[in-house]
Each structure stands twice: as structure tokens, then as C-alpha cells.
Amino acid sequence: MAAITQTAAAVMAVLVQVWNLVRVTLVVPLLRLAIFLSLMMTVMILVEKVFVGMVSLTVRIFGLKPEKRYRWEPMRPDLETGHLAYPMVLIQIPMYNEKEVYKLSIGAACSLDWPSDRMIIQVLDDSTDPIVKDLVELECQKWKSKGVKITYEVRDNRQGYKAGALKEGMKYDYVRECDYVAMFDADFQPESDFLLRTIPFLVYNPDIALVQARWKFVNADECMMTRIQEMSLDYHFKIEQEAGSSTFAFFGFNGTAGVWRIKAIDDAGGWKDRTTVEDMDLAVRAGLEGWKFVYVGDVHVKSELPSTFKAYRYQQHRWSCGPANLFKKMAKEIVINENVSMWKKFHLLYSFFFVGKIVAHTVTFIFYCIVIPVSVIVPEVEIPQWGVVYVPTLITFCKAFGTPSSIHLVIFWLLFENVMSLHRIKAAFTGLLDAGRVNEWIVTEKLGDAHKPKNTDNFQDSSNTQPLMNKPKKTQTNIWQRNLDWFVHVIMRLL
Secondary structure (H helix, E strand, C coil), rough: HHHHHHHHHHHHHHHHHHHHHHHHHHHHHHHHHHHHHHHHHHHHHHHHHHHHHHHHHHHCCCCHHEEEECCCCCCCCCCCEEHHHHCCCEEEEECCCCCCCHHHHHHHHCCCCCHHEEEEEEEEECCCCCHHHHHHHHHHHHHHHHCCEEEEEECCCCCHHHHHHHHCCCCCCHHHHHCCCEEEECEEEEEECCCHHHHHHHHHHCEEEEEEEEEEEECCCHHHHHHHHHHHHHHHHHHHHHHHHHHCCCCCCCCCCCEEEEEHHHHHCCCCCCCHHHHHHHHHHHHHHHEEEEEEEEEEECCCCCCHHHHHHHHHHHHHHHHHHHHHHHHHHHHHCCCCCCCHHHHHHHHHHHHHHHHHHHHHHHHHHHHHHHHHHCCCCCCHHHHHHHHHHHHHHHCCCCHHHHHHHHHHHHHHHHHHHHHHHHHHHHHHHHHCCCCCCCCCCCCCCCCCCCCCCCCCCHCCCCCCCCCCCCCCHHHHHHHHHHHHHHHHHHH
């Protein structure tokens, strides 16, 4: 027994010596390099957040709204030409098996305040479910019978996914009558005055290609995950999009809730399906042609956030992989472009792509999830306090100010972002390497009103009917328990 103990002690001593040797010669130098690079990337992110935050704050303090920076006048019928004073507008609604929400976007688009003879609504249905296709077509026929100019278009394939549908939709003869095209995903519901508030920017400013509205979420309070998504997306719209619009007249098109000048789309080469972010692809190419973009934060378009973790993961894969892949494919094109200034090229390459789409995902996982934990067991390495505490705290509060009402959830938001960091960095490097799931396109699942109680008798006025039983009220304890269960489920899934 004593011999076994001595042998074990000798083995442990050898292992300790080997670990000390490896730690000193390999782990410590690599860890110090990782710390240096991580701190440098963290500072890059901080500088970027402070800059866009200051721009957004300046715009708000001095009231520098788009209506003050660009010419804007309300649209009115002309005494002589009548409604011909309104430009022809095409409204595209691409969808794919959107059984729960197809009525929302079609109904909202058909209810827009715009002369019916100066607006064409185009429903681009790529659905593979024949029942859903019949329902969508029936909805289009219903609105057509009311005098709305609406067309129902289908393809015999899904080549190019959304980009392919939009590209195909621009080929119809009636599109030639239109000057502008507004786009809404199936779950988006524009307010009735959407065109009246956005189209004047394009009419009176011939150098503007895109007017982007802000997303507003109908299910933000559904659960903790939707609250966290609202925090991230509110920051994106209120701070990042506002700063891009105010400084460089450029930002990434969000793919929906925006109006394009058709000529700008043609100048940029039309829709391309080479990545899963066809909206960003078009925006970058149009920006390189010298076109300007305007973000109008006062115009809200209601939409739905993914309320299941599975749907959110698929969405985040596309949103992380696509931009990285586009960066790889367009970096050279941006560098050799002669239509824009060096400053705008720098903004595109460094700020928009490198820091925003690559560094942000890299530092969140490498630094916070690997380097800091490993440094705890390596005493020779120290991370300065400013890099571990002060800079990350400033970055966190810069992003949290986008949604002040949810600032008390910042700890949960931080934990969730770190949990998702592995998924995002994996997707980003998949895009950079053109590997694996680089072209994977899975439509984000939408629930619409499916999670809400509905009246079982659609032919009766709800005001004249009474429920047989009173609906039990959800207690605050149940809500918090559901959020806690969800958070534990997310962490366990990713571990």
C-alpha cells in the first residue's frame, strides 16, 4: 500500500512539474497575448459605443430630426392632377408558410393612407404548404374585391429565398409604373400614415435611396427572452441606426419596414442571394454608389420577436453568419471603390463590419468566457482592473440605455449575451470561412395571435358574448417562475 502511495505521489509530482513547465513556456505567453488582444478589442468596442452614443445624444438634445436635415413636405393632392401628385408605390410582402401572421401584414398594407390607384400591393408567397397558400390567396382576393390593387405572386422554386422572391417580384411589368418600393415581412404592421411620413423624404431629396423606420415589438413583455431582445434591438435602432443616419447617411437596411427608391436598387445591381443578409448586401452596394439613407425613429412599425429559444437561435445564426460572410466577399470591393470618400470606406470596413460584426462577437466569448476564467488559475498573469470592471461596465450601460425601462434586467441581459456568445462566434467564423451552414436560411417562427385566447365563434360580436368561465389571472410568481425556468433551460442547452 505504501508503494502505491509513493508511486501516486511521484506521478503527481511529475504531472505538477509538467504543468508548471507547460504553464510557463506556453500557457502564460499565449494567455498574455490573448489578454492584450482582448483588451485592445474591448477598447475598440468602447470607443465605438461612446461615439455612436454621443451622436445619438446630440441629435436628441438639439432636435436634429431628419425633417430638419432634409427637405420634407406633406403629400397633398394637386388641384389640377388630383391623386397623380402622389408617386406610384409598390409594397412587397414576402412570406413563407406564415399561417399565423399573414393577415396582419396584408391587412395593414391594404389599410395604408394612400390613394388606392397610386399603390400596388404585391404578396410574394413562397409557401410550400398548400393550405397556407390557399389561405393567403383567399386573403388577397378578399382585399381585391374591396378595390385594393393587390397581386398574389408565387414561384415554382425557392431559389435565393427572400432575395430571390424580391428579385422575381421586381420583374413584373406593373412594377415599371412604380418609383418606390416599401417592404414588410409577414409579421410587420405599419401604421396607416407610414407612406405619408416616409415617401416625402424620397420625393423631395433625389439623393436619398432608403428611408428606414423603427421596429416596435408587440410581444416584448411576453417573457424574459423577449425583454432581453427588446433591449438589444432598441439600442440598435435608437443609437446605432440613428448615429449612422446622422453622420454618414449610411446604415444597414433591416430588411423590412423601409422604403427604397427603385432606381437605387437598380443602380446597386438589384437583389443578390450570395449571403443570408440580402438586405445588408443591397445597402452596402447602394452606399458605395453614393446613395444616402435616412433613419426615421419617430415612425414605428409593429412586429413580433421570436418567443422560443429555438427560433431565436436560428435567427441569431443568420444575423451573425451573414454579415461576416458579406464582409469577406465585399472587403476588396469596398477598398477599390472610387465613388465614396476614404472616411466612408474606413467607416464601412472598420466600424460597420470589423468592430460591429466580428470583434463584438469575438471579445464577448474569448475574453469573458475563456480568458478571464483561465487567468484565475494562472497566477503569473494579471488582467488590469480597468479591463475587467470599468470598460465592460461602461459598454454595458451604453447598450442598456436604449431601453431605460428594462435597465433592472441588465444582469440577466449580460448573462444571456455571454451564453449566446459561443453560438454567435461560431456563426461568425462559419461566415468568414464559407463553411458548413453559411447559407442556411430558416424562416423565424412567428406565433402571431396563436398564444392569445381567441373567440371560438367568429360570427358573433364579442361585445355580445360572455365567457362561460372567468379566465384565471396569472400571478407575478408564475411569470417569474416561467422566466427562471426558461433561463435555466437556455444555459443547460448551451453547456
